[in-house]
Amino acid sequence: MRMRLRELTMAEEMYYNENSAYTTDISKLQLARRTGDVVVLRVIAAGPAGWSGEATHPALPGKSCVTYAGVVSAPTGIPQTAFDHAQPLGERDFVCDKP
Numbered sequence: 001m002r003m004r005l006r007e008l009t010m011a012e013e014m015y016y017n018e019n020s021a022y023t024t025d026i027s028k029l030q031l032a033r034r035t036g037d038v039v040v041l042r043v044i045a046a047g048p049a050g051w052s053g054e055a056t057h058p059a060l061p062g063k064s065c066v067t068y069a070g071v072v073s074a075p076t077g078i079p080q081t082a083f084d085h086a087q088p089l090g091e092r093d094f095v096c097d098k099p
Contacts, residue, residue, distance in 0.1 A: 001055035001065040002094050004039045007031055008053050009067060009092060012046070022051035022070070045076040052079040065096035 011029035012022050023029065024043040031041070038059075044052040050070025056063070066079035069091050078087050083097040 001039055001057055001096060004037075004041055005053060005055045005065055005067050005094055008041050008043070008055070009069065012043075012051050012053070012069065021048040022046035024051075044079055045072060047073075049073075052076060054079060054082075056082070060097075060099060063097040063099065065094055067092060067094045 008029070008031065011031050015029055016022050022043075024046045026041060026043060038057060040056045040058075042054045042056075044054055044066075046052075050068065050072045052068035052072045053066065055065045062083050064082040066081055067088055068079055072078055080087050081095060081097040086095045086097065088095045
């Protein structure tokens, strides 16, 4: 899940460089398509100043990994993992629930 979040981070940065804003629409991001990939990526919030995202895996129900970049404002704010409610220590850091 961390690897896919890293890819999401790079894709959001590429999108920002071309559009001066981040996006919640995953289909607009240049993400590698992987055969058999079951990790689900979700952009929680995005705007001109920042974004936050989450990765989940069906083998780990109720668990997630999260990250963010830039300014993420209310109501979503800095993301929390689904189970442990852990938050990244800083921008572009990744945090995951304990398996």
